[in-house]
Amino acid sequence: MPAWKVNGVVKGMAKSWRDQYPVLNEKVEKVKAPFNRGIQWEGAEIYAYKDRPNSITEVLEKNIKDFPDKEAYVFHPTGIRMTWKEVGLKVNSVAHSLRYKYDFKKGDRLAIITGGSPEYIFSFFGAIKLGGIAVPINLGLASEGIATQVNKVRSKILVVSPHMWEKVKEIRDKLQHVEEIFVTGNQKVSEKCVPFSDLLKYENQIENVSEEVDEWDLCAISFTSGTTGSPKGTMTLHSNALACAQTIQDMVYGLSSVDVNICMPPLYHNTAVYCDIMPALLVGAKCVIMEAFSPLDAIKLIEKEKATFAVAAPIMLTFIMNHPEFKKHDCSSLTKLVFGGHASSESFINQLMKEFSLIAAVNAGSVSESTATGFGLPTEDTIRKITSCGLATACTEITVFDEEGNELTERDQIGEVAYKGQQTNAGYWEDKEKTNETFRKDGYVLSGDWAKIDEEGYLWLLDRKKDMIVRGGQNVYCIGVENQLYLNDKVLRAAVVGVPDQLFAERVKAVIVLKPGQTSTPQEIRDYCSKLVTYYEVPEYVVFAKELPANPAGKVLKQSLVDFWGVLDDEENAGKIFHKFMESIPSKLLDRELIKIEGTSLTPNQVFEHLKNNTDFSKKMAELFKKDGIVEFLKPDEARFKKSPIAVDNKR
Incomplete structure (x- = not known):
């Protein structure tokens, strides 16, 4: 759907933090984007903070004037400290x-x-x-x-x-x-x-x-960090950066110059710049910047610098809390946390509350095109709405559209989620075509994510549009299954992908990294999921891995997992790889004709018997598996499966 195709007035169906906390209504106003400033959605009306600075430099100069001798930054590991x-x-x-x-x-x-x-x-x-x-x-x-x-x-x-x-x-x-x-x-x-x-x-x-x-000038260009296609340079306005800072401040129930931020994500990532550095800048707080994340170093810095707030990936916090040295250090000063990237488990939330005595624990996020925080799940909802993304931030409106650009106004309808507000970027750098595909003229930026909005107005992300699995005509939203897997106390990380199938077109596969010291089996994972998702969403393939492949920004490279069966050594041995493939599926599928080789349909058990025998056919079969992978011979005769799925998707 072209982004410029706007059909009628859009209501914005998601509930907002403004609705949850009426005091925020007093902090925002409606403003119009100016014309002739290179903004795709010029003239559109958006929510913005009333008391917003005109530029990042204005905030910096204010801090220099108001807090000249106060520490501004501490750099680790060099130990450099600056006022x-x-x-x-x-x-x-x-x-x-x-x-x-x-x-x-x-x-x-x-x-x-x-x-x-x-x-x-x-x-x-x-x-x-x-x-x-x-x-x-x-x-x-x-x-x-x-x-x-x-x-x-x-x-x-x-x-x-x-x-x-x-x-x-x-x-x-x-x-x-x-x-x-x-x-x-x-x-x-x-x-x-x-x-x-x-x-x-x-x-x-x-x-x-x-x-x-002024606030409508560009301050930065951030390249998208997705996993398919070429990266796009999304243009960040001064207004966008400062909106993100004010949003973080509201989410954690206030920040001031006495707070101390510990910045753990890499500085090339939007999270670090707009959710750590900018909020600290906005209020004149000290920011402790790590050159590279290390759990033990983070623990020691929290204790030494008395850090009070942080924005970090859940896996960073998990590594910190589960580090052998954690209990030997006092990290009780850290009381305000924002995290995101995927749904959290109840045990993770409870552990956060126990270890840090938090007054704020907010699961938040957005797309790069909406800076960093378009939605957030309020602290009081962390358990009640645990796999929801929460509410639109104070300066954001959220809704979902169908393929024709019509807003879906009935609850729980699935469409493409879009964001609008002070955090919406100007467009893509010198890429009019892609800008027109993503940034609507009415101010909404399309995310490429399937989502729904429930009866209470809470947002639920379901999947990337292109990654949705279609199993026997049923749509399976990978993020929904992954969110349930993250509720399992044994699971550290999870990725769900579709594996081509002769009968159902695709079957569901989960690749799981277990927490240290935990053990499980594919059937245990299937039994667990069967209690939480519909029957066609239960992963039939379950594979355990030591880690999930990711691009430099941390996004999982899912396509490389489609034909991964947990074998890291001796990968030349087709028999061993195929045996691991067999271990990943339910026993009832071992005698189903899943595999087709040179016009012959075979069951996994039949293939394995061939591979054990030193026949010409078994040798040819082994060479084919080594050359093309196993998945190539699971594919149905459909156009969308003509391209091999085993190429690693290292771009967006």
């Missing part, structure tokens, strides 16, 4: 150097390819101070992926850590628009780059360098 005044001087020096020595102007792009470091902060705020656009680059990308993103935005300046320079130097000649590369630290690692310290020579510069910007 707001010190940060202000460094940022101003970077801005001065960029403007007067390197001709960096409003609208220019500066790409950041570093971990959590002082230089990241100086670069991000320095570029924004000049009206520039910061472009955080995923550190897990291969060299060619870095080149693609840097070239796509035509970045003028790069800031790179010495470690990442090893990747960047391979593609330096391919970076078509880059005029200068700064490597963090003091050493010059190559003639092709400059030490970042050169940007700090004007630390005592009296002139306060800045450019006039």
